[in-house]
Amino acid sequence: MPQRPYIVGNWKMNGTRAMLSEARAIDRAAQRHMKVEVAVAPPYTLIHAVHREAAQIAVGAQDCHPGQEGPHTGDISATMLADAGAKFVILGHSERRESHNESNSCVQDKARAALDAGMRVIMCCGEADKIRQSGKAEDFVIQQLRESLPAMENATENLAVAYEPIWAIGTGNSATVDDISAMHTAIRALLVELYGVEEGSEVRILYGGSVNPDNARELLGADEVGGALVGGASLTADSFMGIALAAGEIQDS
Numbered sequence: 001m002p003q004r005p006y007i008v009g010n011w012k013m014n015g016t017r018a019m020l021s022e023a024r025a026i027d028r029a030a031q032r033h034m035k036v037e038v039a040v041a042p043p044y045t046l047i048h049a050v051h052r053e054a055a056q057i058a059v060g061a062q063d064c065h066p067g068q069e070g071p072h073t074g075d076i077s078a079t080m081l082a083d084a085g086a087k088f089v090i091l092g093h094s095e096r097r098e099s100h101n102e103s104n105s106c107v108q109d110k111a112r113a114a115l116d117a118g119m120r121v122i123m124c125c126g127e128a129d130k131i132r133q134s135g136k137a138e139d140f141v142i143q144q145l146r147e148s149l150p151a152m153e154n155a156t157e158n159l160a161v162a163y164e165p166i167w168a169i170g171t172g173n174s175a176t177v178d179d180i181s182a183m184h185t186a187i188r189a190l191l192v193e194l195y196g197v198e199e200g201s202e203v204r205i206l207y208g209g210s211v212n213p214d215n216a217r218e219l220l221g222a223d224e225v226g227g228a229l230v231g232g233a234s235l236t237a238d239s240f241m242g243i244a245l246a247a248g249e250i251q252d253s
Contacts, residue, residue, distance in 0.1 A: 005220065005247035006160060006204050006227030008122060009040040009234025010062060010090060016046075023050045023057075025237035030056040033241070035248045037227075040234065041090050044076060051085025060088035060120075063096055066109035078110075078117035088120035088158075090229070092148050094166045104147035111150040120158040122206070122229065123149060125187075129167035137165075138186045145190055156199040160206060161187055162229040168209030170231060177222045180207055184224035213242030220247050 009026070011019075023040065030038040039058035042050050051059045065075040081089060091114065092107040111121050125145050127137045145161065163183050168174050175183075184205045192200035204226030207219055212233045220228060220243075227247065233239040 003202070003204055003226065004035060004037045005244075005251060006037045006039070006206060007240075007244045007247055008038075008060075008088075008090075008162075008206065008227065008229050009240050010093075010208075010229060010231050011040065011042045011046075011235060012062065012095075012231060013043060014235055015042050017049065019046065019235075020049055020053055022235065022237050024053050026240055027054045027057050029237060029241040030244070033244055033248050035251045036244045038241075038244055039088065041088075044081075044084075047081065047086050048084045058087040058120075059085055060090065060122075061086045062090050062093070064089050064091070064110055064114055066106065066113045068113070078114040078119055082117045082119055086119060088122060089114045090122045090124065090162075092124040092144075094124065094126050094164060094169065098166075104144060107148045108150055111148070112152060115150060115152055115155060115158055120160070121150070122160045122162050124162045124164055124208075124229070126164040126166050126169075126209075132165065132167060138183060141183060142186055142190050145187065146194070149194060151194070156191075156195050156203050160204045160227070161191070162206040162208050163187060164208035164229060170210065172210050174210045174215055174219060175207075177218060180219060180225060181223035184222065188224050211243060213239055213246065216243040216246035217249060221250055 041060040041062050061081045064078040091110050096102050114121050125141050127140045131140045191203050206227040206229045208229035211228045
């Protein structure tokens with residue numbers, strides 16, 4: 001049976017307690033769109049509050065530390081996040097890889113820690129415009145994933161991959177359907193290689209990069225796209241659930 005589309009909102013460094021009203025609105029709307037799995041990753045300060053408000057949506061985190069505890073000022077472990085109510089964690093986002101100099105091996109260690117804590121992992125990947133223009137985008141992304149994905153038994157049960165071309169994040173530019181289909185097909189082949197046909201075929205591959213209600217149906221209809229990782233458009237219930245509605249319409253068609 002095909003899995004439901006997975007629509008995940010990444011609030012990034014946005015949101016105070018005033019945003020709880022949007023979280024409640026998203027949760028109420030998600031209860032009316034059960035054909036789509038909806039989740040949000042607010043900033044750390046709102047994880048517990050959103051978790052307490054949510055009846056339908058899953059609440060997650062935007063990063064975690066690879067260790068369980070210790071002298072790591074300002075960091076938060078996966079165990080702590082799970083204790084606060086987080087059910088998943090976004091890892092390897094380009095903004096973390098670039099601004100915090102996170103290596104593939106560091107991201108892989110974080111993924112192991114999150115899975116060990118009983119959380120789901122959304123593993124991000126994506127290339128810069130310079131790499132896309134060089135014609136080496138697929139090679140770059142596949143190598144990035146190969147070195148970032150966790151090699152753990154049953155890892156795929158709690159794993160999703162999110163392809164986010166860096167040049168499309170927050171720019172208003174989205175990849176073409178052909179570009180998305182080609183990259184997602186290459187990612188699927190890697191997942192099958194790493195985890196086997198049965199398990200590798202079950203991992204949902206999300207697209208992220210300036211997804212909005214106007215382009216969602218076209219982008220989510222590309223080959224091997226199992227959902228979306230949404231940035232700015234996830235900050236209001238109207239725009240975010242417009243994307244979820246488009247995903248549900250594809251399921252019905």
